[in-house]
Amino acid sequence: MSEGPLSRAARLLGHREAGHSLAIFRMAVGLIILHMLGALIWTESLAPIWMNPEDGGLRDQKVTQWLAVAVGAPAPSGVLALVAGAAAGALALTVGLGARIGALLTLQCLLALFSVHQSSGGGHDRLILNALWLLVLASSDRSLSLRSRLQTGRWWNDTPVAAWPRWLAVFQICLVYTATGLQKVNPEWFPWGGLEAVYRSLLLPSWARYDLSGWLGDIEPLLQAATALTWLWESSFFLVIAALYWRATRTRPGRARALSNRWDLRRAYLLIGIAMHLGLTALMELGPFGLISMSFYACMLSPDEWSAKLRRS
Amino acid sequence: MSTAPPALPTEPAPPALRVWDWLRLLLISVHIFAITVPAVPSPPSALTPKKLQERGAQQAIGGLSDALGAIGLELSEETLGGLVMTVANGVISAREAASRPFAPYYRHAGTRQSWRMFSRVADRPARLEVHRADGEAWVPLYVALDPEHAWAGRTLRSERFRAMINNFASKSGRTTYLGLVRWLTCRRLEEGHAGERLRVQLRRLAVPSPAVLRARGGLIEKAPYWVEERVVSAEACAPPGLAGPDEDAEGGPPDDGQAPPEGDAP
Structure with missing residues (x-):
């Protein structure tokens, strides 16, 4: 007797695979957090943002989060303890030793901070927290990790781990893009508003890296095309989930499945995403948003694909 | 006497599902539901008839009305506006009700987000400016995006400061702004500029159409607001001592009735 959909779903979530994709995701998240914390120190913004005026802060802070209260933030010692804790956890993630504990430590320290x-x-803070929560749940340090090196003598380790945290990471980034796209309903994103959203965004002094007002008007058609492409790409990003499903069931029939697998729809979305984030990073100061978003892309490639790529190179 | 056909070889039955398999399915389903509910698209706050009269809303409804008309669905803008308001407010209410039970999960795992990013891009942003007095004249020390005037730029141009300054464009976060003025005054004092007169302000800008920008070669500069002058001194640098009132209560509405460029990154 065949199983019902719930039983099949319950069984599917027990699927195990090599942990290479999650390992690359883990290392990327660790490095991004270390970079973010380093940037806070380099830009001398730690004290003004998180401490009280008597310690160099902009304003009195009201602290209610349990860990922030416990370590005594916003006092300098408390803030520094949170930064140190987050950095220690991020280092554990990067090298792959005690990754679950490292992720939990960093998650709680950053939540407090x-x-x-x-x-x-900004959105990157919340996306970083999401990534960390997934890394708390995942066994991400089985491969490409100090743990693997110490336990097996090898960096590369094909020991299977639960696949569902990788699937949740894919779902998370698809949700981010699709939701942000569908919430862009103001006229500047559409032809009746002149498709001016990208043009206007690049002129915002709050986010622009350079003053582009001298020549931005000259490339209006390009910016209109970028606006339309951004909206379409974001709003339809949920198709990546379909593309991954079609890829996993490639032997079944169906025209959409065949087309998606023939052109690898997933790769097209990823390439546009990389180009978009690199372009935005070059022209706007958006913090680690582009990097943390792209770190999720690691989970869109299966461990076998990573294995083939890395061994080939 | 007939004989029974030999039994066909069958695949081994999959192992029986354990309690953990079902529990894992339940927990993952709950997680997916919890993170999806706050991301259901809707306006940032409840729509009112007044909000529907704003220029952006009118443009959006006009565009939607035209699009529906093109496929044979003729609805007046008034009817469509009422329909949009009913649906949007219904979605907001349902979303809030559905996400309420997950509040502790959001708090401890940091998983609540709407992912509303750059959904509305302002055409009237603002720019932070810091000047020092030189006799009767004001000399720029820092002007956002001006490489010639980048005093304290490493900090002021860092992404987290930008997020704060971005809020000032909609005249919200006045307490933080006054803290910034005091902090800048302290910084001048530390650099040995006691007695100097300092002015901090936000310059309202208007983003013209691309055609106008081509002709002008730059944004349209409007009058400054939140103009604060200080004499650099230990007194001006002293901490206020008391926590300021709630930011939202203090921040007035935008002077142009527009939402600010949103603080989230795209």
């Missing part, structure tokens, strides 16, 4: 001054953050 971000709670102290909420108006100084």
